[in-house]
Amino acid sequence: MVTTYNRRGFLKISGIGLASAYLAACSVGGGSSTGADQALRAAFAQPINDLDPHGPSSVDEATLLAGRLIYDTLIRPVGEKLEPGIATAWEQPDPNTWVFTLREDVKFHDGSPLTARDVKASLERVKDADTAQSALWTSVTSVEATGEHTLTIRTEKPLGTMPVNLTLMFVLPADKMNDEGFFRKPIGSGPFKVESFTPSDQLVLGAFEHWNGKPKTASVTLPYIPETSSQITALRTGELSALWPVPPDQLRELDGAEGITLETVPSYVYYLNWFNCGRKPFDDPRVRRAMWKAVNVEEIVRNLFGKGAEVMTAPIPSTVFGHADQRPYPHDPEGAQRDLAEAGLGDGFSTSLMWFGETGPLADGLAQAMISDWAKIGVTVEPQNVEKAEWLRRLNAKEFDMELQTNTVTTGDADFTLGRLYDSGADRMGYRNPELDAILRQAHEDSDRERRAGLYRQACEIIWSDAVGIFPAALISTYGLRSSVAGFEPAPSNQPDLRGVTLEA
Incomplete structure (x- = not known):
């Protein structure tokens, strides 16, 4: 029996919730309301120390936050559902085999096309990495690019968690991902491209013409602010547009503060x-x-x-x-x-x-x-x-x-x-x-x-x-937001999708 999944059918069988940030406008409260020249800044409680989504930090919240913005996955977590990412459809011709059909319009940030060969190399890399994510793929016996936009994955035993696992499997360019120094300024196919990165200090991203829509903001800067008191002060003074998660012992500092709203999500x-x-x-x-x-x-x-x-x-x-x-x-x-x-x-x-x-x-x-x-x-x-x-x-x-x-x-x-x-x-x-x-x-x-x-x-x-x-x-998770922030959706994973965020004058 062949089991086939498309966008509508897949939403019926799977559901997951969405899984350190400092979102501040360069000109809070007085900047343009158009995304073309908006620059967002964002501060998360943990430093982003690694942009390798298959490496030792592959399940760290900070690395995942960055990964969701820079790279693509075959399947995407959207709220409590799973939706097609760069895979448009998939089927199970038998319990141990999954066949994925990929989008044909996906490009990496350097303009090169993303193909099944890149997905194959990425999955094989994370499987062999001996990290926390590798454990998800132990039953995989083979990954084949059976066409330029067709991928076949075979497993030793049935793998019912295949779809949800794929929401973590970020796709990298096969010909470049193992180059020395690649992850200092990596290339992905996600909605933002890396402009600069200093581990445990700051990540600067620029908007990319993504297959799922270009972000509404021109750039996002994610610096790490180690002191909680400095984070709170920056949000109160308007140097930050958003801060998350706000530590429980700091909630009183922000509750009722002028120009700030607090949004919570389990x-x-x-x-x-x-x-x-x-x-x-x-x-x-x-x-x-x-x-x-x-x-x-x-x-x-x-x-x-x-x-x-x-x-x-x-x-x-x-x-x-x-x-x-x-x-x-x-x-x-x-x-x-x-x-x-x-x-x-x-x-x-x-x-x-x-x-x-x-x-x-x-x-x-x-x-x-x-x-x-x-x-x-x-x-x-x-x-x-x-x-x-x-x-x-x-x-x-x-x-x-x-x-x-x-x-x-x-x-x-x-x-x-x-x-x-x-x-x-x-x-x-x-x-x-x-x-x-x-x-x-x-x-x-x-x-x-x-x-x-x-x-x-x-x-x-x-x-x-x-x-x-x-x-x-x-x-x-409590998110502290300036009143100028629009389109920000808190996420239980602490990995909010920043593509739709704008700053209103």
Whole structure:
């Protein structure tokens, strides 16, 4: 049986939400209202340090923000839907084969045509890159340019997540993408072309005559402003046109400020506190559940984040496809102590918590609040606030007792987080569960949305009840906008589409 997808039909079977910026007009409040001479500036909480969409930073929010503007993908995330990108249609002649028909009018920024050969080279590059994105493509056995504008992808097993995975697979020019220095000023086919780039400092983009419409603004500048206070001041004084995400502890500074509006959207970003389930005493689920019961999650989230976060009800945010509400763990210190006694730890124990301060807003406060609650049940936790590079090394080597971090469900689909991180083969935190493995793999292979939702409901229940980690807070993204900004659409991915943004006089 051949399954064929076109624009209308595809919207019925898939849905995802859209996944550091400083948008300020060169002349805020008094410039031209036409896009031809408008220059936007934009500031995001994280620096853009790499424009390689297949490299080590391929799932970093800042790299993805830039990638959405510079490059194209076969399929595009638009709101909660998937839409054709440079692929106009696709079909499945059998469960392990996908055939894509590409647009014939797509050009790279240097004027060269984009063909199936470029898509093939890009997919093979990301598959072999050994990065977080590479894990999405392990089942791919071959990629063939079967025509100038036809691409065939074959997989070892059915890959039901093929369409949503392709929203992350950015296409680069095959003949140039491996040239030395290419990513200092890369060439894509997206709505903006790179004018200049200084890693962790500033990215300047110019509008490009894109197949899907030229942007309404002539240029976008994305500088990195490391100090939150400087970001807030710049927005208040009009040096910035927009700022996102506004940290929860800064909302009062902007709420009600003249000429500024705040827009919020639940995001794909959330906090998790993983236990090293392969290391005593956290190999015992009774201990893990006791640690969760000891933490007054609701009070901590309310007092620390206010309107900037919501208490999680599953191991993924409610914005993500595959989310299923779970029964909250009660704040029960006495019950936690009973659980520890049953596990042979009635006198408590000592352990450690690792995190890096820049992982997300108020990370230090969240860590200290949990450590304080654990102390009340006799568990002494050594705080280990380390540099990001050391945190990453220890995380990958599983050299931790507990670790706190933010995580982003980049595609808006549960497979990206649950399927990628909790399968025993991934071995990210020492947790192994063959039943969960079977559920996640079935959901990964199935293309039926309703069946996948049911499988992820089971997966959420297992991860939650086994207390693989504590899942305290899902962040709310708040965008601070000057009143001169028009056409700006907040996105849960923190990757807004800037093509339609203008500044009104």
